[in-house]
Amino acid sequence: MKPLTDSEIRAAFLNCTKGEAKRMYVPRDLAEQPWEELDLLGWRDPQAPDRAHLVAEIGGRPTGVVLRCPSGPSWSARRSICSLCITTHTGGVSLMVAPRAGLAGRQGNSVGAYICSDLACSLYVRGRRDLGPGTRMPESLTLEERIDRLAANTAAFVAKVAA
């Protein structure tokens, strides 16, 4: 994805208020992010373990989603699959819940998805981050196809939040 600045990221969120976007934690090492290898930029708030954020380029525009992880990161020994990058982890996948954009969100509607706890989906897909114990599920897809699938799954998730 195209490198983003702090202000571009804060302006991209579709399911929080402008005030929340202004106050939210955004990583300070944006210049050091491996942008060319990212399909989405995801991070957790170090001060608030139940908060996570995800920004992806959707239809050519940076689009951000605020997520809540009600149970915090899951480090259970259970194997689970990230619904975005389809990586199987032993632990390391959290149920994340995004308030829907606009009125629906203010009425308490949300969209949930199991997502890698560290939101490093782009790096897992490319084999750039170690999965830890356990094995990668054998897949017949090429790297290109896995990257396309991650982008499609991310776009579908963001569309559900925006709808």
Ligand SMILES: [Zn+2]
């Ligand atoms: Zn993932």
